[in-house]
Amino acid sequence: MTLQISSLEVGYGKRQVVKGANLTVEKGELIGLLGSNGSGKSTLIKTIAGINSQTKGTITWNGGTDLTKLPRKDLAKIVAYVPQSIGLSFGLDIREAVLLGRTPYFGTRPRDEDWAHVDAAMQRMGLDELGDRAVTELSGGQGQRVLIARALAQDPEILLLDEPTSALDIRYQWQTLEVARDVTRKNNVAAVIAIHDLNQAARFTDRVVFLQDGVIIAEGRPADVYSPELIKRVYGVDVELSVHKGFVQVHPLSEHGHAQLGLQSGSSGPIREHRPVTQREYATA
Amino acid sequence: MSSVHSDPLHPIAPTGSKPQTDHYTSQKLAITIGFAAVIITALIGIRIGTSGATLLDVLETFWSKIAGTTPTDRATLLKHNVIWELRLPRVLLAILGGAALAVAGVLFQGLLRNPLVSPYTLGIAPAAAFGASLAIVLFGATAGSAAISLVIGALLFSFLNTALVLSLASARQLHATTLILVGIALSQLFGALTACIQYFAEDEVLAAIVRWTWGSVNNSAWYQVLALFVLLALAFPYIRFRSSALNAIAFAGDDSAKSLGVAVSQVRLQTIAIAATLTAVTIAFTGIIGFVGLVAPHIARLVVGANHRFLIAFSAIIGALLLVIADAVGRLVINPGVIPVGIIDALVGAPIFLYLILTRQKAIE
Numbered sequence: 001m002t003l004q005i006s007s008l009e010v011g012y013g014k015r016q017v018v019k020g021a022n023l024t025v026e027k028g029e030l031i032g033l034l035g036s037n038g039s040g041k042s043t044l045i046k047t048i049a050g051i052n053s054q055t056k057g058t059i060t061w062n063g064g065t066d067l068t069k070l071p072r073k074d075l076a077k078i079v080a081y082v083p084q085s086i087g088l089s090f091g092l093d094i095r096e097a098v099l100l101g102r103t104p105y106f107g108t109r110p111r112d113e114d115w116a117h118v119d120a121a122m123q124r125m126g127l128d129e130l131g132d133r134a135v136t137e138l139s140g141g142q143g144q145r146v147l148i149a150r151a152l153a154q155d156p157e158i159l160l161l162d163e164p165t166s167a168l169d170i171r172y173q174w175q176t177l178e179v180a181r182d183v184t185r186k187n188n189v190a191a192v193i194a195i196h197d198l199n200q201a202a203r204f205t206d207r208v209v210f211l212q213d214g215v216i217i218a219e220g221r222p223a224d225v226y227s228p229e230l231i232k233r234v235y236g237v238d239v240e241l242s243v244h245k246g247f248v249q250v251h252p253l254s255e256h257g258h259a260q261l262g263l264q265s266g267s268s269g270p271i272r273e274h275r276p277v278t279q280r281e282y283a284t285a
Numbered sequence: 286m287s288s289v290h291s292d293p294l295h296p297i298a299p300t301g302s303k304p305q306t307d308h309y310t311s312q313k314l315a316i317t318i319g320f321a322a323v324i325i326t327a328l329i330g331i332r333i334g335t336s337g338a339t340l341l342d343v344l345e346t347f348w349s350k351i352a353g354t355t356p357t358d359r360a361t362l363l364k365h366n367v368i369w370e371l372r373l374p375r376v377l378l379a380i381l382g383g384a385a386l387a388v389a390g391v392l393f394q395g396l397l398r399n400p401l402v403s404p405y406t407l408g409i410a411p412a413a414a415f416g417a418s419l420a421i422v423l424f425g426a427t428a429g430s431a432a433i434s435l436v437i438g439a440l441l442f443s444f445l446n447t448a449l450v451l452s453l454a455s456a457r458q459l460h461a462t463t464l465i466l467v468g469i470a471l472s473q474l475f476g477a478l479t480a481c482i483q484y485f486a487e488d489e490v491l492a493a494i495v496r497w498t499w500g501s502v503n504n505s506a507w508y509q510v511l512a513l514f515v516l517l518a519l520a521f522p523y524i525r526f527r528s529s530a531l532n533a534i535a536f537a538g539d540d541s542a543k544s545l546g547v548a549v550s551q552v553r554l555q556t557i558a559i560a561a562t563l564t565a566v567t568i569a570f571t572g573i574i575g576f577v578g579l580v581a582p583h584i585a586r587l588v589v590g591a592n593h594r595f596l597i598a599f600s601a602i603i604g605a606l607l608l609v610i611a612d613a614v615g616r617l618v619i620n621p622g623v624i625p626v627g628i629i630d631a632l633v634g635a636p637i638f639l640y641l642i643l644t645r646q647k648a649i650e
Contacts, residue, residue, distance in 0.1 A: 049544040076546030083541055092536050092591045095308075103533045104546035108526060108594060115308065135536075150537075154545070 002026050003048070003158055003190045008057035010040075010047045010214075017043040019214040020057070025190040027157075030181050032205035032222070033194040036235055040214040041194040045160045048192070049081035061158065076104035080156035082147050084163050094138070095131045097146050098122055101153030114153075121152035125179065141172030148179060152187075159183065161193040165200070173197070177204040198250040202226065210234055223248045312595040315588055319602035323380060326606060330376040330613045331368060338364055338372075346373075370507075378505040379608040379626065381513040382571050383581070385563040387604025388517075388524065390578030391585070391597055392560035395535035396553050397461040404564040404578035407450045407468035407557075409443045411475035413568045416442030418482045418494045435497070436509075436569045443565030446471055451554060459553050460539075500574035500627025502612055509570040516566055520559050521597075527552060528593040535593065574627040576634035577604050583641055607634070 003025040010018040018040045025031050033041045046052045048059055050072060059067040067075055080101070098121055102114040110118075122128045125145045130138070135146060144164055151159060161180055165173040177193075181204050184191040195201050201208050202222035210218040210225070212234055218225045226248050231239050238253040331343050346368040349356060356362045389404035397406070404410075420438030450467050457463040483491055524531075530552045533542035539549050568574065581604035582596070589599045608626055611633060615624040 046540065049540075051540045051543045072543070072548055073546035076544060079544065081541060081544035083538070092532075096532075096590070096592055097536060100533055100537050100541075100545060103529050103542075106529065108528055110308075 002062070003192075004058075004060045004063070005044075005048070006058050006060070008044070008047065008059065009055045010043050010052055011055050016055075017214050018047065018054075021211075021214070021216050023209060023216065023219075025158075025192060027190050028185055028188045029207065030184040030191045030193060030205045032201035032208040033192055033211065034196075034198065034201055034208050034234070035211035039211040039234075041211055042162055043214075044211070045081070045162045045192060045194055048158070049079050049160050050075045051081070073104045076154065078156060079158045079160065080151035080154040082144075082151045082159070082161040082164050084166050092135050093132050094127055094135060094146055095122070097135050098127070098149045098153050101150035104154070117153045117155060121149040124152060124183075125149040139172075140168050141175065144168060144172060144176055145179075148176070148183075152183065157189055159187075159189045159191040161191070163194045163196065166196065173200065180204070198222075198226070198231070199247075202248045202250070226250065309592075309595065312589045312592075312599070316595065316598050316602065319599060319606070323602055323605050323609070326609045326613070327376050327380060330379070330609045331372045333613050333616055338368055343368055343372075374505040374507050374510050375502050375612065376609060377510045378502045378513070378570065379612045380605040381510060381517060382502065382567045382574065383577050383604035383606070383608030384601035385513060385517060385567045385604075386574060386578040387581035387585070387600040387607075388520070388597055389560040389564045389567075390604075391582040391593070391600045392524065392531070392556050393578075394582055395531050395593060396556055396560075397464060398535055398538070399461065399465065400583070401579075402465065403575075404560065405472075405573075405575070406465060407561065408446050408471035408475060409561060409564050410568060410573045410575075411472045411479060412442040412446030413439040413565060414494075414498050414573060415475045415479045415482070416440070417497045417569075417572070418479050418486075421490055421493045421497070422482055422486065439569035440565055442475070443561070443569065446475065447558070447561040447565065451557065455550075455554070459550055459557075464557075496625075497572045499625040500568070500572035500630070501615075501623070501625035502571055502608075503623060503625065505570070513566060513570070516563060517601075520563060521601075524556065524559065524597055525594070527556060528597065531556065531593040536591070572625075572627060574608070574630055576631050576638070577607050580634045580638050580641075581607055583638070587641070 003023075005021055005023040008018055008021040008023075009016060021040075021044060023031075033044065035041050043052060047054050048067070050067070050070075054068055061067055061078060065078075067079065070078075095118060098118045099110060099114065101121065102110060102117060106114050119128070122131060125148055127142075127145055127149055130142070135143065138146065144167075148161075148164070159180070164180070165176050168176060177200055180191060180193055183189065193205065195205075205222065207220060208218075208222050208225060209216055210230065217234070218230055223243075226241060228239050228241065231237060231250060240251045240253060242249050242251065328340060328343060332338055332340060342364055345361075346365045348354075349365060350369060356365055386404055390402075393402045393404060393406055394400055416438035417435050418438075419442075420432070420435045423438075424432065424434040450464065450471060451459070453467045454460070454464045479494075483494060486494065530542070530547045533545045533547045534549055534552065537545060542549050564578070582600045585596055585600040585603045588603075589595045607630065611629040612626040614633070615626055615629040618624055618629075
């Protein structure tokens, strides 16, 4: 039961954006897609979602179905896509906004079954008390929850999240990531999330994939693949790594060789001072 | 940390078969009431005007037409003829024209995801005005705005404009912004062409052109009523069938709509073609009636919400009401003179719109 992407190439006009990507995502697994802006994260996700079409390669599901050849409506019953929280206009109420997720399933009239999925998704996302409010009245975090609820109502087997946390403050970033991981596990979906924050990726994803110029250059568990060399190569930033509560963490260095945050004086160095356990953990990890 | 997954065991699956109440009772009620209101205002609208016809006269006329009888005395016959040949097509054209413009407005606003868009955003009105002006110059102003040449001229150039906009914008996959910008460019182009004609035209021709651009139902004819009716009757089921796709495009955006299984470019092309046709045919018959197409959808949204499944029908109702009432007011104010419905419409519509913008911001945003 896997999502299998093989030698995928995607381009806009003459420009190749994704160049021969190979990737496997298991059910119940959350993959973090990392890379600088313009590295092809978004394009890769949109291609799996059927928003872009590939120029070469295949995307198969469960070993058989080629998703790139599936009619749009059938694809939408397998793959759900969560965009960045965008401005929602015209004051649709939340129930209706979540109901959009049922679009591939009903014609003009939603059936009882569709409403049941909407109710369940809203309850799951803690939106049930807000149902009649207009989407325009919501905060960014709530808006993102609506978008995820919409994807859940779609009843997908593959969940794609395209930088869902970029517009959110830290509280909602965490909330969104917890939900993403939670849904991945409980609904047993294959999930891919494009994300900027390396520390959050380390914390919430099972595996990460580094994209650079449309090429996958590293892949594996965050603790295994994160290295100062790789991160320097991808982002052009010098970093130090530590382990905090068992998760690898990335600390960008200033030009003077210190982690940019926590530059207090002290013989034990900034990182150890703030996270006394971590260095030892990292050493034994 | 969060109440988001309050119930960890809750599966994402139907929550059993609890009886679902109908979610849209108020919308259906609003549409029913609105429909009744259209019929009532229409009857009043038919009565208003010359020759002091009563409601009974109106009903009698209907009956004699249905039963195929002809009244024997001349006074009644005259009354029936006025009602049947003048009042009825006029009111029906106002209803259908208002409905068509409002539906076109909803479609454009939703498809282009922009509340400021109207049926004229793609430049149909200036194109139609140019076609009408050309017809007036070529075939003379005396024919009046009911003349078939004028209708054909307006129609021809509306369609030409629409075809141009759609083919130019499809080079960029019919993106909303591209459509609006191409529409602006063509508006300017046809506006300049019309100005050229006006600049060189004689007074009489100029007056005819200007009169046409005011927009009115003064020269309504049965064939126009019939044409619009057939068009709406054909378009409406298709638009309704597409209402959930429209919802997805309007409220989720192009990318998300695609991921929800909607063939965005195809739906947009077809629906814009329909909206443009509704607009073109209406203004070919009535001249340029502004505002209904912009305001009716907003008023409708305040009442029934933004779901296109109900919004389209209710906008049509609001559009019809606005034009029938505007026409009735236009006939009452300087009786026996008539102020064109386009003028009344803007006079009444502008304050309403301002009120909406300033007080009900959320509905407009």
